[in-house]
Amino acid sequence: MSSRPRSGEDPSLVRWPAPGKAAGLACGWEGYAWTAAHLVGSGTMHAIPGLEAKVRRFALEELAAPAPKAASHLWGAGGVAVVCGRYASFDGSLRPLVRQSFRRWQATWASCPSFDLAEGTAGALLACAELDRIGCGTPFAKSLKPLQETCARALHTELESAEAGRASLGLLHGIAGLLLALVVGRAVLGLPVRRSLTDRAFEALCRHRFRTRRGLTQWFGWTGVRRSRRGSWCSGAPGITAALLRCAEWTGEERYLRLAVEGALSTRFYRTVARCFCCGTVGRSQVLIETYRVTGDTPWLDYALALRRLRGLEASPCFSLPGFFWGRLGLDYLDHRIRNPALPLPGLGPQP
Numbered sequence: 591m592s593s594r595p596r597s598g599e600d601p602s603l604v605r606w607p608a609p610g611k612a613a614g615l616a617c618g619w620e621g622y623a624w625t626a627a628h629l630v631g632s633g634t635m636h637a638i639p640g641l642e643a644k645v646r647r648f649a650l651e652e653l654a655a656p657a658p659k660a661a662s663h664l665w666g667a668g669g670v671a672v673v674c675g676r677y678a679s680f681d682g683s684l685r686p687l688v689r690q691s692f693r694r695w696q697a698t699w700a701s702c703p704s705f706d707l708a709e710g711t712a713g714a715l716l717a718c719a720e721l722d723r724i725g726c727g728t729p730f731a732k733s734l735k736p737l738q739e740t741c742a743r744a745l746h747t748e749l750e751s752a753e754a755g756r757a758s759l760g761l762l763h764g765i766a767g768l769l770l771a772l773v774v775g776r777a778v779l780g781l782p783v784r785r786s787l788t789d790r791a792f793e794a795l796c797r798h799r800f801r802t803r804r805g806l807t808q809w810f811g812w813t814g815v816r817r818s819r820r821g822s823w824c825s826g827a828p829g830i831t832a833a834l835l836r837c838a839e840w841t842g843e844e845r846y847l848r849l850a851v852e853g854a855l856s857t858r859f860y861r862t863v864a865r866c867f868c869c870g871t872v873g874r875s876q877v878l879i880e881t882y883r884v885t886g887d888t889p890w891l892d893y894a895l896a897l898r899r900l901r902g903l904e905a906s907p908c909f910s911l912p913g914f915f916w917g918r919l920g921l922d923y924l925d926h927r928i929r930n931p932a933l934p935l936p937g938l939g940p941q942p
């Protein structure tokens with residue numbers, strides 16, 4: 591495929607959902623603004639006239655609305671903070687919006703009942719790491735330690751529950767996401783985490799995998815529950831693989847990569863009915879691109895392309911919906927990433 595930058599008039603980047611309707615990178619306008627920043631910033635797409643002004647307008651309207659309950663950037667107020675941080679890095683006049691969005695977001699951390707990557711503190715920690723890499727570290731340095739400690743406690747609880755027979759293993763709701771947040775928190779933000787805790791999390795992912803009749807490694811989304819979306823980014827092998835690949839990159843530990851490659855093989859072959867990023871084919875294809883990016887082995891890119899070319903993929907009704915996780919933006923971003931695998935994925939924190 592050509593690597594020529596596409597026009598800034600890409601339809602998925604023109605029609606943003608209104609602020610205050612759906613919050614966060616997963617479903618809200620923030621996912622569009624985040625995507626546009628990375629496409630333009632990487633040279634994948636030509637400059638989009640009026641982009642910064644549009645982000646400022648949307649952010650101001652968002653900040654005037656009540657903050658969502660979630661503490662993460664995928665479903666919570668962290669999405670607008672991450673977007674403001676990114677745009678402030680190339681338009682300094684947006685800096686006051688970073689502080690404003692951060693204060694609004696931080697107020698949700700203590701009250702959010704969830705600790706996972708999708709909605710809770712693990713997502714908040716990864717978003718802080720992303721902001722730190724952009725160069726917005728100062729406004730929140732003091733808040734990081736409690737956030738990391740909350741994630742460590744949540745992972746400990748989830749591991750205890752796994753022993754008792756019921757815990758979530760996946761990226762968005764469980765052990766893989768909490769492990770990733772702690773590994774990234776240590777590598778990027780210098781927040782110490784006990785080695786025994788990350789070891790236990792890795793061992794739990796090893797212990798609760800199983801082999802299919804075809805010899806593929808699989809995970810049920812929840813321990814003790816023999817049903818669930820095994821082929822999904824949110825709860826299945828693709829998401830767990832994405833977390834393991836990042837852990838391998840940040841730690842340099844071979845064990846993470848070995849298990850990730852097992853998960854990637856399963857991601858390639860395990861068929862899903864859903865087509866979207868979160869629960870289906872698009873998410874699987876993205877994980878195969880991610881496997882290529884980390885291992886450098888080109889067949890993974892071919893496997894990703896084969897999934898993208900699945901007959902009838904674009905006709906799926908989900909792609910008439912807006913948003914990254916269950917809508918059209920997820921598919922369009924897959925096309926951009928097939929052309930430029932170095933582009934990041936949302937929600938996983940900064941890319942090494």
Ligand SMILES: [Zn+2]
Binds near residue numbers: 823868869870
């Ligand atoms: Zn899903």
